Amino acid sequence: MxxxxxxxxxxxxxxxxxxxxxxxxxxxxxxxxxxxxxxxxxxxxxxxxxxxxxxxxxxxxxxxxxxxxxxxxxxxxxxxxxxxxxxxxxxxGTTATEVTGVDEPAELGLVDFGTPTATLQHHPDQPDDDAADDDTQRDHQGGVA
Amino acid sequence: MILVDLALVLVAIGLLAAIYRGLRGPTAADRVVAAELGFIATVCALLLLSIRLEFDAVLDIALVAVLIGFLGTLGLVRLVGPSSAHTGESEAGRAETDGEDSG
Missing domain, CATH: 1.20.58 (Methane Monooxygenase Hydroxylase; Chain G, domain 1)
Known part of the structure; x- marks a missing residue:
């Protein structure tokens, strides 16, 4: 017991x-x-x-x-x-890839769920959708601040 | 029983860390992680109370808390950041979150 x-x-x-x-x-x-x-x-x-x-x-x-x-x-x-x-x-898009070290979806080109923000790799061939760009910029500013 | 009290103090320390990260967390994802740790610390506190008070009905509350914690985390995750902007599969979800943001 x-x-x-x-x-x-x-x-x-x-x-x-x-x-x-x-x-x-x-x-x-x-x-x-x-x-x-x-x-x-x-x-x-x-x-x-x-x-x-x-x-x-x-x-x-x-x-x-x-x-x-x-x-x-x-x-x-x-x-x-x-x-x-x-x-x-x-x-x-607010994860700092330089801290995490590896960004495999961006390296393999598998980013098909939209991460066009400043901290991640921005694909140059990806057309800038104006509405989506406004969304991500606003959310990114809110996330950093 | 003093060990169970010590375990309750440790769970309280984890919950304080979750509260700090939830208030301070720089991104919305950090706040969701803090909320998940808050759910889990609540479940742990319920289990420790069922040991401490020798009252088994608290286990049913712990079961409900586990399931509600999962659903609450999934609900909070939908509020993180821009939802899938470049996929065609969830345009309805995107429109829904945009409406919530503007409203």
Whole structure:
């Protein structure tokens, strides 16, 4: 009994520490893409560790069932939301590619979802759509300021 | 139980970092990342409270919070930056966001 309680406490501290680590990454990392990566990985593992602690504390069938449902829902949805955030951040053109280092979609010419802003590679053969250009310039100014 | 209290303090530290980044974050994507960490810290706090208070019904709230957090993140992501301006597949979505911006 005492061993189980100690295991619950240590797993709880590990899960809370992973959330605090995600917060540290959110404060210290330089870019929206790297911040999204840190939050997705650390926080997903933290919630799963806390779910294991909940099961050890009370291993009854209803608790195990609810915990399994929470674990599946969380593990499936967190990478999807991280992917959506990274995609939106790249598409908004405010990710600093000189910090991130690699801009593979622009190098391979795969930028088909529109990133004609100043921080990314601007294709010279791409015609400037006036309405879209107004949109991106306004949003880019708002993003930098 | 003191370890569970320590874990709650750690989750509060992560939540404070998310609040700082949400208020200060230079781009809209940073604010969405901060909101996602806020959702996840809320779920962790609910799980720790179910351990601390020995009250299993909080797990149902945690399940609902996980699902609503995912949907809320997807909803916030739609507000980030210029939506797909050069693809033909989501012209309706682009017109919708432009209307929201002008209104």
């Amino acid at each position: 005492n061993v189980a309680e100690l295991a619950v406490g240590l797993l709880a501290v590990a899960g809370g520490g992973l959330v605090a680590l995600a917060g540290l990454g959110l404060l210290r990392l330089p870019d929206a893409l790297t911040r999204a990566s840190a939050v997705a990985k650390a926080a997903a593992l933290g919630v799963v560790v806390l779910l294991v602690a909940v099961v050890i504390r009370d291993p009854s069938p209803t608790v195990i069932l609810v915990v399994i449902v929470i674990a599946i829902a969380h593990v499936v949805t967190v990478p999807l939301s991280g992917l959506a955030i990274g995609r939106a951040a790249y598409r908004s």
